[in-house]
Amino acid sequence: MDTSQNINLKTREEILETKLTLQQLQFNRVLEITQAINNNIAIADLFNLYKGLLTWEMGIKKFALYTRNKDAWVCATSAGIEEKCLKENIEAYLPHYQRRQSVDEPSHPLLQHFSVVVPVYHKEYAIAYTFLGSDTLDDLDSQGYDPISLISAITNVIAVAIENKRLFKRQLDQERLKREMELAVQVQNMLIPSELPNNDQYEFAGIYQPHEGVGGDYYDFFEVGSGEVAFCIADISGKGIAAALLMSNFQANLQTLVHRKYLSVKKFTNRLNSLVLRTTQGDKFITFFIARYHVRKKRLRYLCAGHNPPFMYTQGKIQRLDKGCTILGAFPKIPVIEFGEIFLEDDALFLLYTDGLTDLQNENDDYFDDDHVEQFIQKNSDLPVKAFNEKLMEEVNTFKGKRSFPDDISVLTGRLFVNSSKNTEA
Structure with a gap:
């Protein structure tokens, strides 16, 4: 080689x-x-x-x-x-x-x-x-x-x-979000009463349908004592977990204040407003309605804080309960506060609701507006409140057709028995 x-x-x-x-x-x-x-x-x-x-x-x-x-x-x-x-x-x-x-x-x-x-x-x-x-x-x-x-x-x-x-x-984040959602649902379930009274003096029933599993709506009923009861509804701006947690804080503060019998309406409202403002730092606000009813005196006092005025149906007429003040949590001090006072002469039906009900639209873009609600009340006012709510949801679902719910929907329906045979005076 x-x-x-x-x-x-x-x-x-x-x-x-x-x-x-x-x-x-x-x-x-x-x-x-x-x-x-x-x-x-x-x-x-x-x-x-x-x-x-x-x-x-x-x-x-x-x-x-x-x-x-x-x-x-x-x-x-x-x-x-x-x-x-x-x-x-x-x-x-x-x-x-x-x-x-x-x-x-x-x-x-x-x-x-x-x-x-x-x-x-x-x-x-x-x-x-x-x-x-x-x-x-x-x-x-x-x-x-x-x-x-x-x-x-x-x-x-x-x-x-x-x-x-x-x-x-991402999977871990989704699992964490799922656990947070489950916690929020538990919090929400504690907010919304599972049972409402049905006796000879009054009956109540509620509807709660959150838009995202949990939401910022809330309603409640309280036996205040001394022959008085109270019922309320509230809606916080926003949806989801944050709204539910903020509303739970609001409920805790409300339950403390509502049992203070000698607290004036003005002091009650201003203290509640301050507590909301401290919690939300002005980023969110709450619309709120509360009524106190004295069974023996047949006296109803109420305050509407920027909420949709509830409907009251009695003696064949519908009245809106619109006296009150501005929303809670928007201003350090509420400028003007007034309350409504009504002495009932006959049985009265009340419909409290959040704006998710009247913001609902059908496939023709028509709203389930106040006129629609009034017509429904007049047609179904004789129904027991639970049946009334069931019929209302049937009406809502028929109205919206294939449209989805745009927001949380909450309804608290109540009847105060004044002169009917079901009433037993306290």
């Missing part, structure tokens, strides 16, 4: 050895990253590992890795690029890169630094983009080694791992 043949043979052996070494390098790097992922390494540490492999192990002088953070693409790690360039928004360019390809944007402040982009897709949507500068890529290619294939493999492994971590975190 002559000298030239020996040299060629040695050269082929060296090339083969180099290729085997580089293939082993590729295998080892992917294995290293896989083991780190199995050890549940933090996302920030994964990015640092990725950067180290590209810069120290492979000698890549310029690169940028972009990953999705919620709804935006951000540079997760980079090398060789000035910070001001990395602040450039490149989201408009990303949809054009659906495979490994050249980057030809010589006038772009950031993209001009790169020659190749390697996108990573999960199913049909992109989860990462690696942009690479031309420096050192040609040198690695000349060694019979495809660096982009290795970078693509490493990027794929890391991007999928990060996506899985985010999906897992």
Whole structure:
């Protein structure tokens, strides 16, 4: 064998050895990253590992890795690029890169630094983009080694791992939200009375239908003592868990104040307003209606604080209970407070409701408005309150058709027996 043949043979052996070494390098790097992922390494540490492999192990002088953070693409790690360039928004360019390809944007402040982009897709949507500068890529290619294939493999492994971590975190967040919702439902169930009175002096029944599982509506009934009872309804601005928790605080304060017999209407209202303002810091407000009825005196006193005035039906006539003041929690001090006082001469039916009832629309965009409610009361005033509410919900569901409920709906229906045979004077 002559000298030239020996040299060629040695050269082929060296090339083969180099290729085997580089293939082993590729295998080892992917294995290293896989083991780190199995050890549940933090996302920030994964990015640092990725950067180290590209810069120290492979000698890549310029690169940028972009990953999705919620709804935006951000540079997760980079090398060789000035910070001001990395602040450039490149989201408009990303949809054009659906495979490994050249980057030809010589006038772009950031993209001009790169020659190749390697996108990573999960199913049909992109989860990462690696942009690479031309420096050192040609040198690695000349060694019979495809660096982009290795970078693509490493990027794929890391991007999928990060996506899985985010999906897992999202699942944990959803589980936490589910537990919070369950807690809020429990709080809501404690707010809304499970049983309302039905005796010879008065009967009450309620409807509670939250828009999002839990809501900010509330109604209640109290036996105050000394022959007096009270009933109320309230609605806090907003929906969901926060509204339910704020309303639970309102209920606790209300129950404390409503049993203070000698507290004037003005002091009662101002104290309740101050407590609401302290809790909500002015970010939310509460509309509220409360009535106190003295059974022996047949006297009804009420206050309507910015709420939809309830309906009272007695002696064949409908009256709106609209005396009161402004909403609670909007102002440090309520400027004008008045209360209504009515002495009942006959049995009276009351319909208290939140605006979810009258905001309801049908498929023709007509509202279930006050006129509609008045007509319903006149037609069904003789029904017991529980049957009255059942008929009301039938009417509501028929009216809305396929339309959904836009808001929480709460109704408290009550009847005070004054002269009927069912009444027993206290």
